[in-house]
Amino acid sequence: MSHRQPDPLGMTFDELAGALGCRAHERAALSRRYRAFMRGAADVEWPPAGPVRRRQADGELTKFAQATAAGFETESVIIPMSRFGRSWQALCVSSQVGCALGCTFCETAQLGLRQNLSAGEIVGQVVAAQRDFGAAVRKVVFMGMGEPLDNFDAVAQAIRVFCDQRGLQLSKERITLSTVGRIHGIRRLAGLGWRRLNLAVSLNAPSDEIRSRIMPVNRAEPMDELRGALLDYARHSDQYIMIEYVLIPGVNDAPAHARQLADYCRPLRCCVNVIPYNPRLDSPWPAPDERSVTAFVEALRAAGQYATRRVTKGRDLMAACGQLGDRRFARRPPPGGLAPVGLVRVGPVG
Numbered sequence: 001m002s003h004r005q006p007d008p009l010g011m012t013f014d015e016l017a018g019a020l021g022c023r024a025h026e027r028a029a030l031s032r033r034y035r036a037f038m039r040g041a042a043d044v045e046w047p048p049a050g051p052v053r054r055r056q057a058d059g060e061l062t063k064f065a066q067a068t069a070a071g072f073e074t075e076s077v078i079i080p081m082s083r084f085g086r087s088w089q090a091l092c093v094s095s096q097v098g099c100a101l102g103c104t105f106c107e108t109a110q111l112g113l114r115q116n117l118s119a120g121e122i123v124g125q126v127v128a129a130q131r132d133f134g135a136a137v138r139k140v141v142f143m144g145m146g147e148p149l150d151n152f153d154a155v156a157q158a159i160r161v162f163c164d165q166r167g168l169q170l171s172k173e174r175i176t177l178s179t180v181g182r183i184h185g186i187r188r189l190a191g192l193g194w195r196r197l198n199l200a201v202s203l204n205a206p207s208d209e210i211r212s213r214i215m216p217v218n219r220a221e222p223m224d225e226l227r228g229a230l231l232d233y234a235r236h237s238d239q240y241i242m243i244e245y246v247l248i249p250g251v252n253d254a255p256a257h258a259r260q261l262a263d264y265c266r267p268l269r270c271c272v273n274v275i276p277y278n279p280r281l282d283s284p285w286p287a288p289d290e291r292s293v294t295a296f297v298e299a300l301r302a303a304g305q306y307a308t309r310r311v312t313k314g315r316d317l318m319a320a321c322g323q324l325g326d327r328r329f330a331r332r333p334p335p336g337g338l339a340p341v342g343l344v345r346v347g348p349v350g
């Protein structure tokens with residue numbers, strides 16, 4: 001438990017010690033009580049993770065699904081990682097079943113929103129990865145099904161459990177929350193003071209005109225407002241923001257788009273991660289060829305923007321970025337009916 005973590009007490013350990021006027025020898029005792037309080041506050045019932053219902057593996061990635069209490073299925077992907085001779089696993093978790101935001105390039109969007117997952121169902125994905133696959137999960141990324149900031153409270157609580165001493169004991173810098181850029185949610189996240197949490201923003205376009213075409217959310221929350229929220233957020237974070245850019249042939253992959261994107265990103269402390277498009281089922285677009293991906297990354301760098309490219313994994317398994325959500329297993333409507341594909345909820349979330 002970091003002394004810097006300011007919630008749910010509302011202040012860091014150092015602020016608390018200062019407010020109480022603690023002298024050096026009193027700080028150790030206070031620290032113990034502070035840690036106990038934080039552990040209690042972060043406590044949730046450790047979920048009995050449901051059995052893994054389906055699994056697919058391609059020798060590299062493992063994708064698995066678990067039943068939820070409402071009768072749907074989560075999907076998660078175990079991703080092997082290695083660096084400097086050490087290997088471990090990252091887990092891509094879902095925060096919802098389906099998604100209401102209707103991005104045109106995304107398989108999950110085809111389901112509409114079926115269910116918000118509970119904190120237990122989110123944590124349960126990690127439990128299953130460890131229990132059923134022996135994964136050593138050292139990194140969690142909220143890049144599976146759903147928009148995490150539209151299920152704010154459950155996602156925040158799951159992150160507390162991931163970081164708790166009795167939980168996964170991850171540091172926040174090993175957790176990445178990926179959002180389309182829900183502005184109210186970004187502001188709420190900034191308010192939690194989790195300075196080391198990684199934030200990734202799915203931008204995917206250099207202009208409002210293109211973004212509104214492929215991401216309906218942009219019509220309600222345009223790029224200028226999003227950048228304003230990110231600039232505010234950066235004051236509450238120690239991390240670079242990751243700008244994700246799914247490169248779609250004929251849509252957003254021209255050299256001029258790279259220059260426009262670099263201009264947009266200039267005020268931000270960010271890295272652009274170029275993700276070669278992974279076609280959804282019935283996709284109107286193909287995957288980009290290697291040459292156009294390299295050319296786009298180089299054009300960004302030439303314009304002065306720090307840029308990387310994501311290595312494509314799991315495309316054949318429908319386990320790559322933007323491909324989760326099996327339409328065959330998402331038929332049962334929740335009480336109250338389904339949110340239609342493309343619904344954009346405006347205003348406060350969570």
Ligand code: SF4
Binds near residue numbers: 100109145146322
């Ligand atoms: S890209 Fe993300 S926000 Fe957009 S529809 Fe897919 S899951 Fe939802």
